[in-house]
Amino acid sequence: MSFKVVSGIGGGDNIKAELARVDAEVVLEPVWTEEDIIKSAADADAVMVGATEPYTRKAIEAMKKCRVISRTGVGYNNIDVEAATENGIAVAIVTDASIEEVSDHALAFLLAFYRKIIPVDRLVRQGAWQLRRREIFEIRVPTVRLSRQTVGVIGAGRIGGAFVRKVRAFGVKVIVYDPYLTEDTIQTMGAVKVDFEQLLRESDYISIHCPATDETKRIFGAGEFSKMKSTACLINTARGDIVDEKALFNALSEGVIAGAGIDVTDPEPPDPDDPLLQLENVVVTAHSAFYSEDSLLALVMGTVGAVVDALKGEWPRSLANPEVKETANRRIK
């Protein structure tokens, strides 16, 4: 009897071909809600998961056969990993597919803000270059040369580390808040380890690259914005709930900080009437920082590869819960 693999990430020919190697079939059913997951995945041998499907404890406990929850990416905050471990289910992640894309995207937000690309583009299209030059001038002022500025990075792991390497090429000073990295490691990157308060006070740009965890949830709220420079720009390509979006809206509309570039929101997608989306000093993309054809292929092949491993009885290469290997009820044996 063939294995059943429920997919929330599509079922293209390359996925089908890989699964056929282990006599597995992909099943495409809706998995947007907890109820959907319980209905579709209760008898699945493996599931492939995007960034938002809610693999809650209740959903996971209903999955009686599943060996692996294979996440097409590195952020797994939509999966109750503890519940998966307790049930002997591996949670596989793809760690190396989008490092370049996400760090480039954060840099693109930074450069767009610094060079005021979007507001000036809007004005030029309205004819302001010919008729309302003063407005263009006012938007350009102030602009401080990037090499005189300080960039703060929250979380300097794979993506944050790549961002540090890239942004240093502009001659900026880079400071890092990452309680899990040593001073030496951060120094080797050419950056300086600081605490959160110092990072808030000194940064002209802050780019968030830590995971969404209980510890990082809403670490940016009204109090934090009030400690930042009024000229500062916040960049979030990590996860929406790291930032209190109502507080961000207030800070941006009241001039507490100057701008934001956000690829991730809470919830996703955002309500089209969300007032944050109406602000001129915000640039929003659609959780698309990871995307390139190269990255997508690596993500899909990494996700399906972890399923193939698990169905062959082998441990996938990257696990969010390596401790599952030690559990008595582990389902990969």
Ligand code: NAI
């Ligand atoms: P990583 O695990 O390599 O790095 C995360 C870093 O954050 C680590 O160095 C860790 O020590 C640090 N960290 C953990 N807790 C922290 C805290 N409380 N304060 C400050 N730093 C803390 O992860 P990677 O691969 O760099 O990915 C980072 C995040 O980027 C993912 O968790 C994911 O949410 C997000 N992401 C977003 C994508 C997008 O398309 N927008 C695509 C891929 C990832």
